[in-house]
Amino acid sequence: MQRPDVLVIGSGGGGAVIAKELGELGLNVLMLEAGPWYGNKKWPNPNSEKGGVYSRSPDDLDVSLFKESYNKLENNMNDLIAGKLRWGPANREHPPWERSFQQRGFVWQIAGVGGTTQHYLANSPRAFPSAIDRKWPLTYRELIPFYEKVEDELPVEFAPTTSKEELFYFGAKKAGWNLLNTLNVVSPGFRPQPNAILPPNANLLNPAYSEKQLSWMEGCTLAGHCINGCPHGPSVSKIAKRSTNVSYVPLALKTGNVEIRPNTFSYQVITEKHPKEGLRAIGVKVRNTWTGERDELFADCIVVAAGAVETPRLWLNSSLPYNPWIGRGLVNHNMDMVTGVFSGKKLVPILGSNVINPFVGHTSGARLDFPGLGSIQVNGVSPGLMASFAYAFSQSGTKKSHASPIHNSHGKGRVTGEELIGLMADYQKSSSILIVTDDEVDRKNRVSILPSQLDENGAIPSIHYAPTRITQIRKRKLVKIAADILLQAGARNVVHSNWPNGLMIHIMSTMRMGYVVDQNSESYQVGRLYIADNSILTNGLGGANPTLTTQALAVRTAGKIYKRYF
Amino acid sequence: MTPSSKSLKWPYTTQINFMAIVDTLIPSSVVIFKSGWRFQCGGVELSIWEYLLMSFDNLPTPLSNEVSQLLDLSALYIHKGHYHSPFSIYNPHICKGIFATLSRKDRLTAITHLENLKVPLHILPIPYKNNPTLLQITIDSLYQLTVFGYYSEWYGYGCTRYHCPSCRHLCTYPVGWAYTGYPGPSFGYRDFRGFLLNMSNLKSE
Numbered sequence: 001m002q003r004p005d006v007l008v009i010g011s012g013g014g015g016a017v018i019a020k021e022l023g024e025l026g027l028n029v030l031m032l033e034a035g036p037w038y039g040n041k042k043w044p045n046p047n048s049e050k051g052g053v054y055s056r057s058p059d060d061l062d063v064s065l066f067k068e069s070y071n072k073l074e075n076n077m078n079d080l081i082a083g084k085l086r087w088g089p090a091n092r093e094h095p096p097w098e099r100s101f102q103q104r105g106f107v108w109q110i111a112g113v114g115g116t117t118q119h120y121l122a123n124s125p126r127a128f129p130s131a132i133d134r135k136w137p138l139t140y141r142e143l144i145p146f147y148e149k150v151e152d153e154l155p156v157e158f159a160p161t162t163s164k165e166e167l168f169y170f171g172a173k174k175a176g177w178n179l180l181n182t183l184n185v186v187s188p189g190f191r192p193q194p195n196a197i198l199p200p201n202a203n204l205l206n207p208a209y210s211e212k213q214l215s216w217m218e219g220c221t222l223a224g225h226c227i228n229g230c231p232h233g234p235s236v237s238k239i240a241k242r243s244t245n246v247s248y249v250p251l252a253l254k255t256g257n258v259e260i261r262p263n264t265f266s267y268q269v270i271t272e273k274h275p276k277e278g279l280r281a282i283g284v285k286v287r288n289t290w291t292g293e294r295d296e297l298f299a300d301c302i303v304v305a306a307g308a309v310e311t312p313r314l315w316l317n318s319s320l321p322y323n324p325w326i327g328r329g330l331v332n333h334n335m336d337m338v339t340g341v342f343s344g345k346k347l348v349p350i351l352g353s354n355v356i357n358p359f360v361g362h363t364s365g366a367r368l369d370f371p372g373l374g375s376i377q378v379n380g381v382s383p384g385l386m387a388s389f390a391y392a393f394s395q396s397g398t399k400k401s402h403a404s405p406i407h408n409s410h411g412k413g414r415v416t417g418e419e420l421i422g423l424m425a426d427y428q429k430s431s432s433i434l435i436v437t438d439d440e441v442d443r444k445n446r447v448s449i450l451p452s453q454l455d456e457n458g459a460i461p462s463i464h465y466a467p468t469r470i471t472q473i474r475k476r477k478l479v480k481i482a483a484d485i486l487l488q489a490g491a492r493n494v495v496h497s498n499w500p501n502g503l504m505i506h507i508m509s510t511m512r513m514g515y516v517v518d519q520n521s522e523s524y525q526v527g528r529l530y531i532a533d534n535s536i537l538t539n540g541l542g543g544a545n546p547t548l549t550t551q552a553l554a555v556r557t558a559g560k561i562y563k564r565y566f
Numbered sequence: 567m568t569p570s571s572k573s574l575k576w577p578y579t580t581q582i583n584f585m586a587i588v589d590t591l592i593p594s595s596v597v598i599f600k601s602g603w604r605f606q607c608g609g610v611e612l613s614i615w616e617y618l619l620m621s622f623d624n625l626p627t628p629l630s631n632e633v634s635q636l637l638d639l640s641a642l643y644i645h646k647g648h649y650h651s652p653f654s655i656y657n658p659h660i661c662k663g664i665f666a667t668l669s670r671k672d673r674l675t676a677i678t679h680l681e682n683l684k685v686p687l688h689i690l691p692i693p694y695k696n697n698p699t700l701l702q703i704t705i706d707s708l709y710q711l712t713v714f715g716y717y718s719e720w721y722g723y724g725c726t727r728y729h730c731p732s733c734r735h736l737c738t739y740p741v742g743w744a745y746t747g748y749p750g751p752s753f754g755y756r757d758f759r760g761f762l763l764n765m766s767n768l769k770s771e
Contacts, residue, residue, distance in 0.1 A: 045732075047731070047732040048730075048732045048733075071751070072751035072752075073718075073719045073736070073751060074714075074718045074719065075714070075715070075718035075719050075720050076719070076731070076734070079621075079714075079731075081621050081624050081625065082620075082621070082624050082731040083731075092730065092731040092732055093730050093731070093732075095624055095625055095626045096624075096625075096626070097626075098625075098626040101699060101700075101703060102699060103699060104699065104702045104703055104706060105703070106703070151765075156765070157764075157765050158761060158762065158763040158764060158765060160758055160759070160760070160761055161758075161759040161760055161761065161762055162755075162757045162758065162759060163757055163759070165759075165762075166759055169762065179762065179763075181763060181767070181768070182768065183768060191762070191763060192761070192762045192763050194765075200758055201754075204754065204756055204758050205756055205758060210753075211752070211753035211754040211755075211756075212753045214753065214754050215753035215754055221753060221754025221755070222754055222755045222756070222757060222758060223751075223752045223753060223754045223755060224752065224755065225751065225752070228751075232753070232754070355747075357755075357757070359748060359749075359752075360755045360757045361755070361757065382718070382748065383717040383718070383742070383743070383746040383748045384713070384714040384715070384716075384717040384718030384719075384742075385714065385718075386717075387713045387714065387716070387717045388709075388710040388711075388713045388714040388717075389710075391713065392591075392709040392710050392712070392713040392714075393706065393709070393710055397678060397681060397682070398674065398677075398678060398681075398709075414709055416590070416591045416592070416674070416709075417590075417591070417592070417593060417595075417670075418593075418595055420591075420592065420713070421592070421595055421597065421606060421745070422597075424717060424745060424746050425597065425745060425746065427746035427747060427748065428746070428747040455626070500706065
């Protein structure tokens with residue numbers, strides 16, 4: 001490739017979108033990705049051989065290779081240390097990349113083309129308008145056309161109902177909540193998840209087609225593997241769950257103007273002082289994760305989309321100018337989990353079956369939104385993940401009495417031994433609800449670097465987070481709402497996990513718009529340096545999942561870049 | 567279960583301590599139903615202790631031996647409480663494997679003491695020395711990894727579990743699935759119950 005017009009760092013939820021948009025505008029884009037690329041002929045063995053250097057053609061995409069890699073086994077896919085979907089180099093014999101934690105918890109992020117959208121649940125709600133207006137430098141109304149464009153292109157559709165959604169709706173109605181028939185949430189209520197997942201295959205109920213045949217056709221098969229990595233569809237670009245590696249990346253390649261280099265870690269932004277423009281970004285220093293070779297790449301504009309942990313790290317490791325908000329204001333939706341266990345008899349009149357089978361359907365297909373508090377979301381994952389998040393992760397310690405079950409009470413904390421065995425024996429009759437809190441921004445919560453702790457890519461990020469008092473109150477209220485819905489639906493036991501506060505799944509607001517970047521997502525202090533990931537969100541969107549808003553902003557930013565510099 | 571020859575890369579005392587953790591959190595048991603009973607293998611029989619050891623050794627700084635030392639140290643305090651043991655100073659050479667000698671109940675107490683920072687932090691091995699956060703994250707990981715390993719497909723990798731992660735493949739049925747009713751990876755399910763809302767209905771919004 002000749003010298004690109006724009007370098008994009010990161011190919012996840014935001015980077016892939018902006019690369020495609022810029023490519024469509026006719027600009028030459030080079031997108032750099034630290035992790036592997038699954039489903040591309042240039043990397044037939046992405047975890048064991050270094051393979052090619054770059055890919056720029058949709059013909060390189062290969063759905064058979066893709067399905068071979070995404071084999072739906074949760075230990076192989078989701079293990080944070082050596083799994084395929086982890087934050088680390090492509091070579092799984094090497095350890096993951098390190099982060100330093102100042103409180104209990106961990107970061108659940110993924111390196112690789114598609115970034116963390118590879119395992120995301122594709123939940124794509126818009127922000128709550130009340131979280132944007134008068135709090136962001138933009139209005140909600142200004143965002144709507146960009147929301148609509150992304151919803152159309154992904155596409156976003158309301159989730160189909162399967163058993164766990166049916167049970168949730170039943171409980172929510174009984175608890176007195178109303179159905180919200182909208183994408184613009186201004187009052188509390190429940191609704192199906194707006195998900196970036198293709199509608200179910202029209203022949204899903206047609207017995208003439210086997211499930212295997214259906215999995216090679218277009219449309220969701222309700223196989224329940226969203227979180228393990230969805231491999232179902234006739235081609236890479238028609239995979240049912242719309243992670244960016246199967247949606248925006250194929251579209252970007254189709255423009256003919258976008259080249260993507262996986263296995264390339266960007267560790268420093270190169271700047272110069274320009275007589276007219278002042279300090280401006282002109283390039284990036286990169287390191288190949290297989291060979292360790294280093295290189296310098298140059299372009300007219302740099303877009304950083306490395307995620308809300310790595311983007312501030314990159315700024316700090318590049319010694320860019322001081323700004324009191326770099327890495328500051330971190331929010332994570334202070335998540336938690338509440339799980340209900342049901343008796344078969346109670347389920348029959350509601351579902352026509354004595355099991356829920358939480359592993360069926362969209363991993364999360366229903367939600368309740370409450371502007372001012374946050375949201376709660378149905379969650380049905382494979383059993384290893386379910387056991388480890390619902391019953392083995394808590395800041396309340398381990399329950400002492402192994403043998404006594406918790407009848408209709410809010411048992412809190414980890415369970416072990418016979419009680420765990422008993423709860424997991426009822427896995428098919430269980431349903432979990434994820435708590436997603438409207439997390440208040442606090443400047444003390446941050447991503448910084450520790451100059452004394454280095455890895456091959458420079459000083460490692462250090463993460464500091466403690467929820468504010470208001471965030472904790474909101475979370476408690478959401479936990480009560482979730483437990484009530486489960487009990488109203490007839491749950492026999494309700495277990496509240498009480499997760500440590502430092503669990504980082506929705507990581508946002510570390511390079512906030514209005515503080516670090518302007519309303520066009522360009523850095524206030526370094527010209528030609530843009531950001532297109534969750535870090536620029538001015539706040540936690542009121543408790544809406546962040547990806548769609550980041551994608552809408554990426555579309556908007558692409559237009560601003562083109563207009564200003566090309 | 568006896569450690570296999572492939573496990574020899576870990577000191578014997580580290581191995582028995584990791585077996586002991588897994589046995590504490592998920593022991594083998596008899597599950598009683600209305601219609602009868604069945605024996606359910608524990609985490610030790612499903613080689614979850616090896617999954618734990620491999621996981622801790624695949625971190626940027628391998629930690630399996632240090633974790634084993636933490637457990638011994640906490641166990642020593644329990645011993646002292648029970649037997650007014652003469653040990654007053656922790657000696658890693660004398661105390662190796664002492665955690666594994668405790669009862670299940672005492673092992674859980676030893677793990678809980680570490681989690682609640684009820685051991686002197688200044689005598690912990692590096693990198694845990696005076697690092698309460700790392701200690702608590704490690705305890706959290708012991709729980710989460712044990713349970714994740716047990717209920718995931720790990721056991722099904724059979725002897726290929728010793729291969730590099732990309733070279734493992736299922737060679738036997740992952741018994742953990744039978745304990746939950748999980749059917750394993752699927753091509754699809756036909757539990758489609760319609761839509762509560764459609765995007766097309768909202769277009770006029």
